[in-house]
Amino acid sequence: MSKHIKEILKETKPSFSFEFFPPKTTEASKILFETIQHLVPLNPSYVSVTYGAGGSTRELTHELVVKLQKENNLNLVAHLTCIGSTKDDIFSILKKYEQSGVRNIMVLRGDSPNGETNFNQVKNGFQFASELVAFIKNNFPQIGIGVAGFPEGHPETPNRLKEMDFLKMKVDAGADYICTQLFFDNGEFFDFRERCELAGIKIPIIAGIMPINSKKGMERMAELALGTKYPAKLLRMLSRGETDEAIERISAHWATEQVSDLVDNEVDGIHFYTLNRSKVTLQIFETLNLAMRK
Numbered sequence: 444m445s446k447h448i449k450e451i452l453k454e455t456k457p458s459f460s461f462e463f464f465p466p467k468t469t470e471a472s473k474i475l476f477e478t479i480q481h482l483v484p485l486n487p488s489y490v491s492v493t494y495g496a497g498g499s500t501r502e503l504t505h506e507l508v509v510k511l512q513k514e515n516n517l518n519l520v521a522h523l524t525c526i527g528s529t530k531d532d533i534f535s536i537l538k539k540y541e542q543s544g545v546r547n548i549m550v551l552r553g554d555s556p557n558g559e560t561n562f563n564q565v566k567n568g569f570q571f572a573s574e575l576v577a578f579i580k581n582n583f584p585q586i587g588i589g590v591a592g593f594p595e596g597h598p599e600t601p602n603r604l605k606e607m608d609f610l611k612m613k614v615d616a617g618a619d620y621i622c623t624q625l626f627f628d629n630g631e632f633f634d635f636r637e638r639c640e641l642a643g644i645k646i647p648i649i650a651g652i653m654p655i656n657s658k659k660g661m662e663r664m665a666e667l668a669l670g671t672k673y674p675a676k677l678l679r680m681l682s683r684g685e686t687d688e689a690i691e692r693i694s695a696h697w698a699t700e701q702v703s704d705l706v707d708n709e710v711d712g713i714h715f716y717t718l719n720r721s722k723v724t725l726q727i728f729e730t731l732n733l734a735m736r737k
Contacts (some may be wrong), residue, residue, distance in 0.1 A: 444544035445518045448587035449619050451488050452647045457705070458488035458712030459733060460520075460649070463719055465492065465503035474719055479515065481721035485728055488712065489518035491549055491589075501528075505536065509543045519545050520589060524553025525569040530578065533569075537583050547587040549622065550575050550613075573612040580617035590614070592621040592648065594635035598669040607642050614644050621646060622714050625653035625664070627697070628674050629704050650705050653716035654723035655694035657687040695726045702727055 452458055461482055466472040492508045494501060508521045521540055523533065540548070552572045569575045576588055590613040593606065600606040610621070621639070626632055632650050639648060653668075655661045661681070665671065677697055684690040702713055715724050727733070 445489070445512065445546045447585075448489065448518075448520065448547040448589065451518055452620055452712060455488050456712070457710050458649065459485070459728075460488050460712065460714045461490045461724070462714060462716050463490060463492050463507070465507040466719070467503070471719070478717065478719050478721040479511070481725060482717070483515055483517065485725075485733070487517070489520050489547070491520035491522060491714070493522045493549075494524050494551075494553065501536070505539060508540070508545055512544055518547070520547040520549050520587075521545055522549045522551060523575070524551045525572060525575050526553035528569075529567045530569070531567070533575065533578065534582065537579065537586065541583060541586070546585065547589070548579060549589040549591075550579065550618070551591055571609075571612075573609070573616045576613050576616040576618055587619045588617055589620050589622050589649075590618040592623045592635065592639070593670070594623050594626050594631040595672055596670050607638055610639070611642050611644060614646060619646060620649060620711075622649040623651040625651045625668055625671060625716055627677055627701070628672060629701055629708075631672065632705070632710075633708065647711035649712040649714045650710050651714045651716060652698055652701060652705075653718070654698040654727070655681070655690060656718060656720055656723065657690055658684075660718065661690075691723060695723045695730075698723065699727045699730050702733075703731055706731070 463475060463479070466475045490511065492504050492511070494504055504522060508519050511517050512519050523536065528536075537548070550572050569578065572590060576590065579586055579588055590610070592610060596603055597606050597609075600609065614621070621644070623632065623635065636648055653664065655664070658681075665673070680693045680697070681690060684693050705713055717724055
């Protein structure tokens with residue numbers, strides 16, 4: 444059985460965690476489990492498994508979470524979204540996780556399916572992540588809950604004051620920690636952390652880091668993580684990379700500097716969005732000797 448996230452984050456600071464997504468093909472499955480074999484020896488504090496847009500990989504997410512739970516003895520955090528699910532659906536999913544020994548959930552409102560720009564609440568469903576947090580806390584009080592934070596602003600909330608109010612609502616509803624969207628400028632994270640403190644948010648804040656694997660990957664990342672800023676210095680460095688291998692080396696260097704700075708500034712934890720790949724994350728751990736920080 445997974446440990447409760449509050450216990451995990453209290454035991455280890457900074458925590459180091461990885462995020463995976465469920466594979467849809469045999470080849471993708473092979474890549475993922477090779478990645479897991481490479482990263483598990485690094486003793487992650489926990490690993491999380493995400494959803495596809497619109498909850499499209501909900502069953503695959505559940506299958507992967509249970510498989511990792513049984514075969515690798517990892518602390519698991521399963522993603523759960525409001526999109527496309529009724530309250531009865533959510534209750535059933537949470538019951539399955541409870542029976543499987545999964546004790547932690549990352550709560551998200553979720554992305555709409557491809558082609559849809561507006562969030563459509565299903566009948567007898569949830570409109571906001573804060574509502575889902577409260578539902579879990581009321582019905583499954585033993586489950587640990589994470590919520591998302593956006594250091595550079597949520598793309599659908601241009602009012603930055605209201606944005607912090609919405610985050611505080613999720614925290615007040617019962618969230619145990621915040622994990623941020625990816626960022627490339629640590630200054631944005633430190634400012635976000637200070638704004639959280641001013642808003643009375645006192646739960647751990649985990650920094651989300653996503654190393655770039657290729658130019659194509661960066662372009663896709665820019666589409667998915669709307670609002671993420673790409674510092675001119677990073678873009679200048681990447682413009683010199685003529686191959687994916689060169690881009691990977693540059694990204695590894697940039698992310699290593701980010702992680703080192705975050706650790707030096709007493710970050711609560713660092714969450715690596717691995718894209719189901721291990722190479723760059725392994726390089727960061729080896730360079731900074733992070734596997735020994737237990």
